[in-house]
Amino acid sequence: MIAQDMTQIGRTPAAPVRQASQLHLEAARFAHGEKVVLDALTLDLAVTRLAVVGRNGSGKSTLARLLAGLVAPQEGRVRINGTDVARDRKAALGEVGILFQNPDHQIIFPTVLEELAFGLAQQGRKKAAAEAAARAVLARFGKSHWEAAYINTLSHGQKHLVCLMAVTAMAPRLLILDEPFAGLDIPTRAQLSRYLSHYTGNLIHISHDPADLAGYDQALWLERGQIAALGARDRVIADYVARMTELGEADDIADLAG
Template sequence: MPDPAPSGIRLDQATVRLGGRVVLDGLRLSLSERRIGILGRNGSGKTTLLRLIAGLIAPDQGRVTVEGADPFADRKAALGNLGILFQNPDHQILFPTVEEELAFGLVQQGLPQREALARAHDLLAGEGRSHWAQAPVSTLSQGQRHYLCLLAVLMMQPRTILLDEPFAGLDLPTQARLSRRLAALPQRLVTITHDPAALEGADRVLWLEAGRIALDGPPAEVLPAFIAEMERIGACDADADLAG
């Protein structure tokens, strides 16, 4: 009997080296839960892992698949399987107006420009933001640009959305609105963060430390262990490892 169709994100002995240094070290993961958190302090390899899963880089060793496809080698499949919401919306926005930004991903998927723009207008109407359509992106606030990036991702209907520190730099009301919207999404969400509080509602949390998985399990198990270790490190000279 053949194996069932592959589902989710799989890493098989995935290793990444940057500048001669091992940043991700032989990761073996199978991620299929609906809400997944990847937790770690700065320099732990979180951003590199996000880029690897997204297909923005290839592993130096091992293999990565998303819904059975290699996201680096098969960019067309990656467009349908994955969306990314970066921490800084200005690193993601490419076009001068809202409608153009929303339509771009659909055009990349092969939709004619006119139909892509029509769908963008329909989405904005459903969001109560029809007046945004021809607005210059430069007139939007930081929170509004962040929301625009989320809408652009949702336009493409990916199965999985990667969230890079999704609440960083947002004020509390904007965080609350974004949190409600994300919680209601049907897609699998993979949230990459250094903030344990952002992962309290996750189904599964992976603690990444120095490119390896330090702990993998439910939030109730992983978050207290991570917090205790960060407090222990904070009580010492946390910069000692930088001394030459």
């Protein structure tokens, strides 16, 4: 049963895809102090299913946060479907959502219902309407009995599902997955992947592991804060794996700087 479920990880959901999301990055730059994380990224791309790969430290998570509008570029612009997602946060909630690797970095409220209703309230719904919509999402996921559950009693995988339901409730046109399967065991990975079928919009899936990215249309390879390759998923992933294998055959981590 687990082997069957694993074939679904990273695959395109069966639900129909909405109109492609338009990503526009214009010389976007982001740095932590003197360390440049993303270096003048320029991208104009229609996205339905995009895989993003790169080594640890290549800037993948920073790119995810820029696209979600959680941070603004220090130079340049980032727009999704014409919306400046860092400056117009209310409009951004309808355009893009994000699922982090660590759900504890995303969850704010003590109970499941409060967590799901919060984003809906941010979109302008009154409390009663937000809670009713949150209950409808719980029912759609078969988790109505979680409504009053305290999140600190849930497992790591269950917290991930709460975050997924909370983002899905806001119905963004684009969902960014930032290494959502990292650190999860095989059954939990398979179950979360299956729950992604409840989301019918476009996806950007960020991972350093190509196994998570089967079934995606396009791939972007990020290297040292710049785009190393962009194109058909199979070609880009093959080039990425070949390069990572080549680096793995070296022994640079055994050497100490003088």
